Amino acid sequence: MLKGLIKMHSRLVLLLCLAGLAGVAVATRDLSADGRGLLQTEADCKRSIDFCSTCRYAFLHGTVTKAICLSCDTGYVVAEEGRKCWCAPGYFWNTTACNPCGTDNYCAGSVSALGDAAQNACGTNKITTTDYAKSDKECVAKPGYAWADGNGSDVCPAGSYNPGYNTRDCTKCPGGLTTVANTSTSTADCKAPGGSYYLRGRAIACAQGTYKAAIANADCDECSASSPGLTTKFGEVGKLAISDCAVIKPGYGAAASQVAGAIATVICPGDTYRVGEVDYDAAGVNCTMCGTGSKTLPNVEGATSPDACLAPPGWGWNSVDGTSTECIEGEYNPGWNREACSSCGSGTITTKAKGSVSPDQCFTPAGNGNSRSADGLTLTGFVCPENTYGRGTDTFGLVDVECTKCMEHTSTVGVNATIDVSFCVADAGYGYYDGEVKLCDYAFYSSAGGRDACEYCGMGKNTTDDGTVGIQGASANTQCHNAAGWEVDDAGTGVQQCLRGYYKPTIAEVACTKCLDGTTTSLMAGAILESDCDTCRPGFGILGSVVDVTAPLCDMCTSGKYSAGYTPGGQECLTCPNPPSFSGLMVSRNGIRTPEDCVGEFVSDGATTTLEWDVIEMAPAVFTDDAAASVEDCQLACHDSALGCQYFEFRAYASAGSQCKLRLTGADIAKLAFAGEDAPATSLLFLEVKESLYTVYDAADAADATSVGATITASSSATFAAVRASCNGDLSCVGFSWNTTHWRTFAGVKWEGAIGKVRVVGETLNSWIAEPISN
Ligand SMILES: *[C@@H]1O[C@H](CO)[C@@H](O)[C@H](O)[C@H]1NC(C)=O
Ligand SMILES: *[C@@H]1O[C@H](CO)[C@@H](O)[C@H](O)[C@H]1NC(C)=O
Ligand SMILES: *[C@@H]1O[C@H](CO)[C@@H](O)[C@H](O)[C@H]1NC(C)=O
Ligand SMILES: *[C@@H]1O[C@H](CO)[C@@H](O)[C@H](O)[C@H]1NC(C)=O
Ligand SMILES: *[C@@H]1O[C@H](CO)[C@@H](O)[C@H](O)[C@H]1NC(C)=O
Ligand SMILES: *[C@@H]1O[C@H](CO)[C@@H](O)[C@H](O)[C@H]1NC(C)=O
Ligand SMILES: CC(=O)N[C@H]1CO[C@H](CO)[C@@H](O)[C@@H]1O
DSSP: OHHHHHHHHHHHHHHHHHHHHHHHHHHHHHHHHHSSSEEEEHHHHHHHSTTEEEEEEEEETTTEEEEEEEEEEETTTEEETTTTEEEEETTTOSSSSEOOOTTTTEEESSSGEEEEEEEEOOTTTTEEESOOOOGGEEEEEOOEEOOOOOOGEEEEETEEHHHHSSOOOOEOOOGGGGGGGBBBBBGGGGGTTTTTETTTTTTEEEOEEEESSSSSSSSEEEEEHTTTTTEEETOOOOBBBBGGGOEEEETTTEEEOOOTTTTTTOOTTTTTTSSSSSEEOOTTTTTEEOOTTOOTTTOOOOOOGGOBBBOTTTTTEEETTTTEOOOOOTEEEOSSSSOOOEEOOOOOOBSSOOOOOOOGEEEEEEEEEEOOOOOOOOEEEEOOTTTTTOOOOOOSSSSOOEEEOOOOOEOOOOOOOOSSSGEEEOTTTEEEEHHHHHOOOTTEEOOOOOSOEEEEEETTTTBSSSSSSBBBOOHHHHHHHHHHHEEEESSSSSSEEEETTOOOOOSSSSOOOOSSSTOOOOSOOOOOOOGGEEEEEETEEEEESOOOTTTOOOOEEEEEEOOOOBTTTTOOOOEOOOOOTSSSEEOTTBBSSSSGGGEOOOOOOOOOOOOOGGGGOOOGGOOOEOOOOSHHHHHHHHHOOOOEEEEEEOOOSSSSOOOOEEETTTOOOOOOSSOOTTTSOOOOEEEEESSSOOOOOOOOOTTTTOOOEEEEESSSSSSSSHHHHHHHHOOOOOOOEOOOOOEEEEEEEOOOOOOOEEOTTTBSSSSSSOOOOOO
């Protein structure tokens, strides 16, 4: 029997053997010491008692009677007072050996015999935690099953779990969670059921618009993931299927004939809307168009209310039917509101076209103004009335625009709606000056309607209505007349100032009036009044003392007197002064103006006869030679002569001694033998015919003894009078000569300071020079 055990359980046997060997050594000694019996080897024990591992022999009356088992093999217990080894609790008898009870069973061990150690099943769905369960109390529920007596344990149904190895019922999943299947063993198997999602240990129903089919801790699915306008019924939660997504959200529509679970929605396009959640209808769910002309905001789709329909910019809202109409001219609306178009105002204020969006598009047209109502809110436009002007361009915006009054003395001449100040034209008699309007001044005129300065009548003109008084504000050039002090000029085409000695008080085309005889004007020209004849003319003087400076009476200065004239109020003629070294009588032509024209009287020595100076023969015989070698010295000699030098000549006498010849007082001068116009018989020299006096002249040609001065002309045929006139007409001529065959005029250099002396014959001196006329 042991042999078979070893064969079948060699491993166990080996262990037992080892233990037995060790135990034997110890037990033997112990037993010997205690003396109760002799300890046997295991083999001996087993020979005596099955399954006994240690034993001793019991002594009775000193004789070995029988073996007493002290311990059995594992799985056995000592029984029957050491005479047997029975199955230990937790073991069962399989007809040949005690075996561990095994899982799912319990074993009470042997009760009354080795063989009755039975193996008992725990029951359906139960297990034990060891292979050595001794009692059914050790039978516990399998994981996933509920414990119950006997065969009563059953699966934990869905929604519950049991980890097992206990005697409990299944535990319900908490918080509404459930399990996917039966026999869940752990709370971890508890998941959110369909129609809900998991949140901190609880199942929360899928909200509206979501659904969930699976038992899982996933989120609920969004209806909108399928199509954005889908949702579930309002007020209902915990939806399980996409087919529950059969409600169309506000702002969406859906085409007809679709199937629940696959409904495609369409967002309401711009300018439409749809209100509320509605169940899908196989006839289709349609968005509603805004009222005609009304629109939704740009880029807005999915409007959910008719309130989204607005009047777009430039359109006005009709609150009755929700339509919009384009703003007419003169109105505007910024839009995206529910306002009617606002009026720019009344009158001429308007907009350029329909559909204006801003008050800035309102404008007061050029040439128009506006006024604001008392409350300041409404502008009324109007055409700028006569004599005002508006602006040149349209004025945009609801701003005040004034019509500006034309300046005083200007008007628009019956034209309305003028756009700028250029329409304000001057009244007649007014002109523009640097933007100012002024009355036309004297000598200017302006007809109505212009914007220029007044026109100038012209130099020497003035404006008048009566020919006497100048006026301002003339309106026509027919009012322009020759001004006071001005008359028609010699050419007859223009005007000139009244010459000196003339005056003209009137403003008319008449000639200037001459001042009274002998009088003239202090003014050089342009005298206006008779009282401007306030002075004597040159060569004239008043008689006696000044009486009336404004109306002097002037007479011509007589011989030996002169007057420069022009002294205001007049002046007596002055007596010619005597030059140095001449104490004789000073004479002159009548009416001379300067003492330069005064000359000393040429006296023929001792004779009473007077000689006409221009026929004095300048014969060498009557000269006294002087040593002076130059013209200057010769002049000086004459000047200084104590004998009274009447004049001198400096001539190039080649053979006649001194060149300087002085005509001294004392030698009589013959009167020229001829008179009239014929040529004289002898050669003669005639001196200084122009300026009343002989002075001195240069000799011209030393080689020609008869020549005096530089020849100007020579003529054989002219008369005396013609030659005299010729010399008189030539500024350079100082005299002329006759050499019995030819006349010759000559030029010479006069010498300042020389004393010229001229005989006055009768009343006249240089009678061929006209006296100044007195009138
Ligand atoms: C009983 O158990 C023993 C030991 O485990 C074994 O060797 C034997 O074969 C078993 N007998 C039967 C009939 O199963
Ligand atoms: C779960 O258990 C119940 C009884 O508890 C049973 O009716 C059902 O068939 C089981 N389900 C599965 C999938 O085994
Ligand atoms: C939706 O609009 C379509 C197309 O205009 C029309 O055929 C259908 O009848 C409408 N459905 C409803 C419910 O009004
Ligand atoms: C200007 O306006 C006034 C007043 O409205 C009117 O009487 C007049 O005829 C208008 N003149 C012109 C030229 O239009
Ligand atoms: C025109 O007449 C007025 C008044 O008589 C006068 O004051 C003014 O100086 C005159 N002007 C001219 C340019 O003569
Ligand atoms: C007079 O002068 C002219 C011109 O110089 C000359 O030709 C003529 O001979 C002169 N006569 C005498 C008489 O000297
Ligand atoms: C107590 C009880 O009813 N036990 C039974 C359990 O099920 C097994 C197998 O079906 C039966 O043999 C037991 O009698």
